[in-house]
Amino acid sequence: MNLARSFTALNKLLGFVQISRTCVAQSHSQPALTAETYNVKRGNYSTANASDLDAFRNIVGDNNVVTEASELQGNNVDWIKTVRGQSTVLLKPKTTTEVSRILKHCNERKLAVCPQGGNTGLVGGSVPVFDEIILSTQRMNEVISVDPFSGVMVCQAGCILEKANQDLLEHDLIVPLDLGAKGSCHLGGNISTNAGGLRLLRYGSLRGSVLGVEAVLADGTVLDCLSKLRKDNTGYDIKQLMIGSEGTLGFVTAVSILCPQKPKSVNVVFLGVDKFEDLLLLLRKAKQDLGEILSAVEFVDSDCIGLVGKHLKLVNPIGEYEFYMLIETSGSNSQHDEEKLSSFVEDIITSQLAKDGTIATDFNKMQSIWKLRESVAEALTHDGYTFKYDVSLPAHVMYDMVHDTRKHLKGLYNSVVGYGHLGDGNLHLNVTCPEYNKTIASAIEPFVYEWTAKHNGSISAEHGLGFKKRNYISYTKSKESINFMMKIKQMFDPNMILNPYKTLPGNID
Amino acid sequence: MNLARSFTALNKLLGFVQISRTCVAQSHSQPALTAETYNVKRGNYSTANASDLDAFRNIVGDNNVVTEASELQGNNVDWIKTVRGQSTVLLKPKTTTEVSRILKHCNERKLAVCPQGGNTGLVGGSVPVFDEIILSTQRMNEVISVDPFSGVMVCQAGCILEKANQDLLEHDLIVPLDLGAKGSCHLGGNISTNAGGLRLLRYGSLRGSVLGVEAVLADGTVLDCLSKLRKDNTGYDIKQLMIGSEGTLGFVTAVSILCPQKPKSVNVVFLGVDKFEDLLLLLRKAKQDLGEILSAVEFVDSDCIGLVGKHLKLVNPIGEYEFYMLIETSGSNSQHDEEKLSSFVEDIITSQLAKDGTIATDFNKMQSIWKLRESVAEALTHDGYTFKYDVSLPAHVMYDMVHDTRKHLKGLYNSVVGYGHLGDGNLHLNVTCPEYNKTIASAIEPFVYEWTAKHNGSISAEHGLGFKKRNYISYTKSKESINFMMKIKQMFDPNMILNPYKTLPGNID
Structure with a gap:
């Protein structure tokens, strides 16, 4: 040819490639409870009672406090159906003030909270483990402003990536981020997980293109770092701590992003x-x-x-x-x-x-x-229970990991595949098997983490640590770094109510 | 035409524009002592004694402990000659281990330290205010590795920007940063101040292109975040706290930068x-x-x-x-x-x-x-004492600031000029006058800061706060943000030995 x-x-395409692809739920049955599968111990939190529910209804209105088990089912399970929480309360605030009032109440009552955007994460970071109150951004979906001159878009955290991109097209702009889950994922979640995706090669990391973040801290304090300026060197860049911390330091309510020309x-x-x-x-x-x-x-x-x-x-x-x-x-x-x-x-x-x-x-x-x-x-979800790994590696050893994993797991899997963002050194290694079981789990882990560490890689390139990878952080980060992360968590969330059992290492089997 | x-x-230029421009010292006489001009109160630090000097000589060798006043003169004064410190000791370590041993000693003895790179800063951040020990990166100038495939350069903090760029040309790469002081400034200083410069429009901020940082903390702990990976989402991004914190949280010893194609x-x-x-x-x-x-x-x-x-x-x-x-x-x-x-x-x-x-x-x-x-x-330095402002503003009001400043200062100045990075919304407003005096100083400040805040700008776009702007931080950052900055400083440097009187607000007239 x-x-x-x-x-x-x-x-000669005049627009930008827009592929609608929402996250498709798997056809498998519900996964087992995370708490049982992983033998996690519940933290010392209060349990939401009738008086708490009244307080929440008073803040967001009756319709936005969901307690029906059937309605909560989708919010308790991740989209690849590998983890399942037991929350009985879902709150849907509309404004930053409502989020602030909710968190202030939860902090005073020591109620644990699980922030949730589009729930498209792959590491169990966006679903509860026990009965954390799910605090959703789904109604916080206003675009606040777009400046076609500077290219800066400011919007609430619950704006869907694909929708925001479509809105920008009329200004000849695009979001500097594109990923498979774009039809469902929320920009607040993208920022909270420092999403990478398909356009990072061209437009760089969100750490450069996110100009501002507004977040509500555990005690209800509104941290306003919602700058629209491309440059601002006045003190420490606190908003960077909100980027990629998976809702464990604050609940992102609004973001300001520098958007390139279409x-x-x-x-x-x-x-x-x-x-x-x-x-x-x-x-x-x-x-x-x-x-x-x-x-x-x-x-x-x-x-x-x-x-x-x-x-x-x-x-x-x-x-x-x-x-x-x-x-x-x-x-x-x-x-x-x-x-x-x-x-x-x-x-x-x-x-x-x-x-x-x-x-x-x-x-x-x-x-x-x-x-x-x-x-x-999506194809992998039809192939069996999927163990997902998202690693950064020096490019020349990237695919050796797939070969070595196949050798190591001989006979235990349906498929071992490798794909990903070659230009960024980011491999998605996936292992499917008929169902989750501890034999294969312990054959895979820590094998893949040890392999990654041995080759100076990162055990999470773009998916984050969430629930499933948190106890492997030391394969990539030094003891000193983790020590400072712990101190920072303590500083921002002394009662540890924000997204417990996530990101930082803790009690897990 | x-x-x-x-x-x-x-x-059809095949290389990259390389303009050699070292920072030219001004012809004016020495500025007055900062401590006197600004009526600063010395912190409660120890004073280096003979036994401290012995300890330093033991770590870096006799030749790299400078105590001659004449030799120290250039290190005590900023290049635009607006501030002058009183240090009597300059240390020139070669390795991270030496930096670690020095800081451990200083921390135990409660000796204040002023980190210094090429000393090309414009806000008095890189020179001492009192007798801080000057810890220079000038001998830490090794390029550790360049990977022509991934484009990642790892080097010690004392590498000069222009030299590093020249070294990269043979690999068809360039540093994603270019600024007037490139002939003198050190990459460690660029990262510590989150330098912006002439290429930010194209290659984005250092927060995106710096992949790794190694820094020594106040107590001598080596914080190894020297990743060479383009993506790494494992926990909080601690290295971001080292970027732009002007040496107040740690002493940057090595950096890893993603370098684009030439x-x-x-x-x-x-x-x-x-x-x-x-x-x-x-x-x-x-x-x-x-x-x-x-x-x-x-x-x-x-x-x-x-x-x-x-x-x-x-x-x-x-x-x-x-x-x-x-x-x-x-x-x-x-x-x-x-x-x-x-x-x-x-x-x-x-x-x-x-x-x-x-x-x-x-x-x-x-x-x-x-x-x-x-x-x-440089031309401005010949025009008189220069009040320098480096602000971010929405583009449409950018030059109004120059007009309004001229009106406001009628008769008090030699020149009021505006120039800068139009593409980034970054104005350099400069006011020259025959010599520094409090009348003009108080006519200019807080006028320019108030003007900036009123128009939702930042009082420091790319120069940082250093010594001269630190007490104006609240014109740009919220009380909550500043509060967290203070806590972070306390966490990383409990004895407050690293670059005191800089970045964070403090005692000043």
């Missing part, structure tokens, strides 16, 4: 590659040749493509190869972008770095290629 | 513009038309150009206008970049948004245009 020849037909041209290439080493050479060449228009470099292995075909009936548009690479460019001039991409593709086909490939020539094709990559997580 | 026509002659093509345009509103329209159009290749948007006012002409004999290559705008592009394909720029320039000349301009057609011309912008700070 001569990719270069077909290149000139590339679609690209005028977007192109996608999907390549078949024989060896992982060739993926790395292709990545380097893409950085050199495509430079400033490179917007995503993703990879999936052949098993991933097999699973999205088997479970979701998605069709691989090219032949069968060990690896598949998705390269996206976005820029301000479609002709220039196409010329760069054309020259790049000609080179890699000529040199046989890529064995085959296809270029998206229209929006639908671009969408279907992205869907192959973005649907891997 | 037909800019568009001359465009095709643009230099652009293959760089172009510079210098424009004459009649009104500030037109600068804003030009900025917006540059973002839209030049998109991903835009790498800097700077402005200076006519008085700045007058001063660099008068004091430094630099020649303005175009006619006289109220404002001058410098736009830089950098990209991976010179032909594409030139086409984008050509079309942009044709439009803005045709529409008369820009009245005149010139395009750099060779390296020397590009250098001389950048020099006009970068030399303003």
Whole structure:
């Protein structure tokens, strides 16, 4: 196939690729209670009583205090159905003031609280473990302001990522973040978990693009760091502590984000590659040749493509190869972008770095290629109970982890697959098996953490630690760092009511 | 002048613009002692005695303990000669272990310490106020590693920015930071002050591109957050507290930075513009038309150009206008970049948004245009005692501050000028007068801070608070935020030995 020849037909897309993909619930039955599976000990918290419920109704109104078990079911379970909490109260505030009053009450009463956004997390961080009160951002979904000149959007924490992105398009702007769960996830949750996603390669981490955060602390104090300024060097950057702390230091109520210009041209290439080493050479060449228009470099292995075909009936548009690479460019001039991409593709086909490939020539094709990559997580949920690992590794050893895990778990799994954000050194290692059991759990962990630590990686690249990874933090962080984290937690939340059993190490089997 | 026509002659520069500009000492006499000028009260610290000096000599060797007053002179005064300390001891460690041993000793003895890099700061943060021991990074200048594949450079804190950038060029990489003081400033100081500079528009803030920091805490603990990973979501991001805390929480000993590809093509345009509103329209159009290749948007006012002409004999290559705008592009394909720029320039000349301009057609011309912008700070030092303000403001009110300051100070100043990073909403407001005196000082302050706060700006965009701005922090940060900063300081440095009298508010006249 001569990719270069077909290149000139590339679609001159004027908008930005928008692939609607909500988090699809698994068809499996409910998971066992987290507290039992993991043998966790409940903290010394009060239990919500009738008088507490009255107080909450007084703050948010009767309709926004949910106590029906059936209504709470979805909020007690993570979307990949691996953990289940036992909360009996869900609160849906609308304003920062309401959040403040709720937390003040909970803090005084020593009631534990589980902040929840779109509940799309993968580490059990957004669902309760015991009877924590679920404090949801679902009604806090107002866009407060968009300044088309500076590109700064300010919005409440419960705005859905995809919706916010759509709203921005009319101002020729986009959110500098894109991820599979975009149809459900909330921006407040994205910030609280320091979400990475598909566009980090181009627009950098949220630590750079989030300009401001408003958060309510455990005692109800409103911490106003909601700056709209690109630069502000006045003292310590307290808002950074709210970014990525998974709701354990404060409840994020509003965010201010620097949004880049909407690209005028977007192109996608999907390549078949024989060896992982060739993926790395292709990545380097893409950085050199495509430079400033490179917007995503993703990879999936052949098993991933097999699973999205088997479970979701998605069709691989090219032949069968060990690896598949998705390269996206976005820029301000479609002709220039196409010329760069054309020259790049000609080179890699000529040199046989890529064995085959296809270029998206229209929006639908671009969408279907992205869907192959973005649907891997969903396909895995149909393949059995999924052990999910999200590690950062030096690129050259990244796929060795998949090989070594397969060898190590011989006979115990349905699938062991690797995919992820190649351009960021971020591997998603997933192991599926017929159901959760301790034998396979203890065969996998701490094996994968030890492997990661041995290769100077991080045991959580972008998913956070949540409930499931918190006790493995020391594989990545030093004793001194963890010690300071503990002190910071104590400082912000002395009663430890905010998202207990999450992020920091604690009592767990 | 037909800019568009001359465009095709643009230099196809293969490297990156490298303008050597060291910080030039002023010709004025020494400033008065800070302690006297500002009536500061010395903290309750010990004074270094003979036994302390022996201990230091034992750690770093005789040659690296400097006690000669004449040798210490430059380290006691900031480069714009506005503050002067009284230190009698300068220590020059080479390794993190040496820093650790020094700080452990100082902490036990309650000796105050002033960390110092290239001493290019503008807010008195890098020089002592009293007899703090100066702990310099000047010998900690090793590049530890450069990974050309991931683009990650790890180096000691004392590496000079310009030198590090030169070293990276051989790997086709650049430091994502560029600023006037690059010939002298140290990367450790850049990180400690969260330096902004000329490339922030393109590569974002250091909070995104700094991947790791190693710092020694007040008690000698080495805090190892020197990750080389692009993504790491394992707990709270402690290193963010070291970024921008001006050496008050820890002494940065090494840094890990994500470095972008070296652009293959760089172009510079210098424009004459009649009104500030037109600068804003030009900025917006540059973002839209030049998109991903835009790498800097700077402005200076006519008085700045007058001063660099008068004091430094630099020649303005175009006619006289109220404002001058410098736009830089950098990209991976010179032909594409030139086409984008050509079309942009044709439009803005045709529409008369820009009245005149010139395009750099060779390296020397590009250098001389950048020099006009970068030399303003130096020219001001020749114009008298300089009150320097570095504020972030919503773009549409940015230059009103200069007008209002001129009106407010009528008759009291030599010059009131405005220049800065237009693309980042960052104004450098400078007021020169024959010499420092309290009359003009109290006419300027808190006027400029009140003006900034009233317009929702930040009183320090990129310079930090250091000694000179620390007591104005509440014009930008809330009481709650400042309260947490105080607690964090107490947590990291309970004896308050690290860079006292800096960043956080304290006793000052």
